[in-house]
Amino acid sequence: MSQAGSQAGAGGIESVTASLSGVNYKGFTVQNLLAYVHERFGEDTARTAVESLSLELQPHADPRTTLAVGWVPVETYFGIIQHVVDRHFDGKPEGAQTVGYEVTLRDIHSIFKMVLRFTTPNMVLGMARRMWRSYCDQGELLHQDENGTGMLLLRQFTYRTPVAIHEMAGGFRAYLECSSAKNPRVEVMEPDKDGTLRWRIVSG
Secondary structure (H helix, E strand, C coil): CCHHHHHHHHHHHHHHHHHCCCCEEEHHHHHHHHHHHHHHHCHHHHHHHHHCCCCCCHHHHCCCCCCCCCEEEHHHHHHHHHHHHHHHCCCCCCHHHHHHHHHHHHHCCHHHHHHHCCCCHHHHHHHHHHHHHHHECCCEEEEEEECCEEEEEEECCCCCCHHHHHHHHHHHHHHHHCCCCCCCEEEEECCCCCCCEEEEEECC
């Protein structure tokens, strides 16, 4: 269960509201994630993943009450992934990399995927930076070189859980694989002192 969901049981809805990070994703990210979970892990996991959320968050996982272009608390998205990780990956946060990788590949349309194959990794990461704010209302995604190594940085992003960090690593790898990069890997690094999240890009 997500941190928000755990606190809901202990202190009610008010404590859940107070514990939310304030970060929001677009509603379509949750809807796409649930479709993937249903296909990959089955109807039971998809259903119990929603049930594992706090009562406050559950409506955000329902397409009947949430618009695809509306904002939903990011805890909804990562609460679902936390449940999948607990149930199918022995609770290990690294399992979220598989989820992030597979759900991202699922969401890349075939035409877009063909276009990416003709782009360099730097071009793809530049696109990812511009796209970030189209589905997240917080944070600045940067790509830079550090001593000859490509690094991805996410600044001013207040939702920093192991599952979230690994899920994003998997998503970044999916985009890089659709470019001209050779056998790319995205390694999770220690955050900077100011809380900036960091990933190292390794290829070849």
